[in-house]
Amino acid sequence: MKLTASAGLHGSITVPGDKSISHRAVMFGALADGDTHISGFLMGEDCLSTIECFRRMGVPVEISGQEVLVHGVGLHGLKAPDSPLYTGNSGTTTRLLSGILAAQPFPVTMTGDASIEKRPMGRIITPLRQMGAAIDGRDGSFCPLTIRPAALHGITYEMPVASAQLKSAVLLAGLYADGPTTVIEPAPSRDHTERMLRALGAQVESDGCRITIHAPQTLQAVDLAVPGDISSAAFFLVAGAVVPNSTLTIRDVGINPTRDGVIEVLRAMGADLTISNVREGAEPVADLTVRSSRLHGTEIKGALIPRLIDELPVLAAAAAFAEGETVIRDAQELKVKESNRITAMVNELTRAGADCTETADGMIIRGGKPLHGAAFESYHDHRIAMSMAVLALGAAGESEILNPEVVSISYPGFFDSLRMIGG
Numbered sequence: 044m045k046l047t048a049s050a051g052l053h054g055s056i057t058v059p060g061d062k063s064i065s066h067r068a069v070m071f072g073a074l075a076d077g078d079t080h081i082s083g084f085l086m087g088e089d090c091l092s093t094i095e096c097f098r099r100m101g102v103p104v105e106i107s108g109q110e111v112l113v114h115g116v117g118l119h120g121l122k123a124p125d126s127p128l129y130t131g132n133s134g135t136t137t138r139l140l141s142g143i144l145a146a147q148p149f150p151v152t153m154t155g156d157a158s159i160e161k162r163p164m165g166r167i168i169t170p171l172r173q174m175g176a177a178i179d180g181r182d183g184s185f186c187p188l189t190i191r192p193a194a195l196h197g198i199t200y201e202m203p204v205a206s207a208q209l210k211s212a213v214l215l216a217g218l219y220a221d222g223p224t225t226v227i228e229p230a231p232s233r234d235h236t237e238r239m240l241r242a243l244g245a246q247v248e249s250d251g252c253r254i255t256i257h258a259p260q261t262l263q264a265v266d267l268a269v270p271g272d273i274s275s276a277a278f279f280l281v282a283g284a285v286v287p288n289s290t291l292t293i294r295d296v297g298i299n300p301t302r303d304g305v306i307e308v309l310r311a312m313g314a315d316l317t318i319s320n321v322r323e324g325a326e327p328v329a330d331l332t333v334r335s336s337r338l339h340g341t342e343i344k345g346a347l348i349p350r351l352i353d354e355l356p357v358l359a360a361a362a363a364f365a366e367g368e369t370v371i372r373d374a375q376e377l378k379v380k381e382s383n384r385i386t387a388m389v390n391e392l393t394r395a396g397a398d399c400t401e402t403a404d405g406m407i408i409r410g411g412k413p414l415h416g417a418a419f420e421s422y423h424d425h426r427i428a429m430s431m432a433v434l435a436l437g438a439a440g441e442s443e444i445l446n447p448e449v450v451s452i453s454y455p456g457f458f459d460s461l462r463m464i465g466g
């Protein structure tokens with residue numbers, strides 16, 4: 044994909060549905076009694092992997108445009124698939140499904156692509172085994188995972204990392220446990236699982252970083268509207284901020300407070316970013332408007348990290364345009380995503396002329412150096428490809444994004460959206 048420096052980005056767009064919420068809508072809809080209509084569903088490859096896994100376990104799922112209809116089979120209605128389940132590139136599918144499968148009365152194997160086979164699964168195997176699950180991984184902690192039938196009991200689990208996937212895997216196993224299940228997070232991670240399970244009638248109590256689920260008798264289907272994905276909106280927020288003469292509005296974006304760290308950081312960097320038309324609901328939604336401005340460096344660390352973990356690559360690109368130093372700390376989780384996102388961003392920003400250094404738990408970017416186009420690697424990682432496309436719009440000259448098709452994991456029409464706003 045070839046991109047050239049932009050003279051200004053303009054327009055009002057929507058981004059596709061939230062990936063995290065789309066996955067959960069299919070999973071929980073499948074386990075509910077009744078039909079779940081999902082509007083605004085993300086038709087990205089990861090969420091389609093989730094649909095395929097549930098279809099293979101006997102859940103009828105109909106797709107029409109951006110609408111999905113899940114015919115729930117109830118908590119105990121899943122059927123044994125006739126061969127291993129394939130989760131593609133999706134960590135969310137693999138980890139959340141593990142929690143559900145740990146409680147099923149049939150054995151199952153789960154496998155994924157080359158990236159999934161490298162991502163750590165020990166973090167879910169440990170607590171699920173404490174609950175009584177019979178779960179094993181290749182070399183102890185990698186995919187393929189094999190799961191055999193077992194009775195589960197409730198536990199209290201202190202999580203070593205702030206991970207919504209780990210939290211959700213344990214809470215979902217808790218749907219089937221004998222007794223309540225409690226997880227304690229080191230810092231709040233995205234809470235879509237808790238919000239959606241409550242909407243379906245489950246008793247989920249949150250007290251700061253302590254979340255308890257009581258195994259329900261049933262989940263009741265409700266209609267679900269998926270807001271625009273703030274992680275996808277983040278590419279346009281940064282593009283609008285760094286490309287001179289830009290004004291962009293991204294409508295109907297989910298602004299769940301466990302996900303909105305990118306807004307806080309861009310404002311701290313001096314971005315002209317306004318939130319309007321806020322609508323409260325199961326998930327809060329708003330319109331975001333950004334105008335180009337001069338950015339300056341900042342520090343991103345601590346409890347803020349889980350609130351913007353997936354936006355760190357594009358924030359690193361923003362930092363390359365900002366005056367002064369940006370320090371990202373406490374972000375070692377970035378090393379175990381679809382790629383090592385710290386190494387990937389430091390390599391590619393350096394290729395564009397930025398001055399940056401990898402650290403043990405993040406990176407330091409000394410911004411404000413002139414940036415130029417180049418041929419950027421995508422590391423088979425959707426967020427790296429899109430982050431470098433944003434950088435390319437603000438850098439001098441021409442750029443290329445290699446393997447651009449990887450954006451279809453979370454944002455199939457990404458390059459069309461860029462063209463629509465003048466990219």
Ligand code: SPQ
Nearest residue numbers: 063132133134135206207208209352353380381
């Ligand atoms: O699903 P996957 O591959 O793990 O996707 C990513 C992403 O960039 O899209 C991470 F690579 O998002 C995760 C996110 O980083 C989605 C997620 C969720 O839906 O619960 C939670 C975060 O991961 P984690 O490991 O912090 O729980």
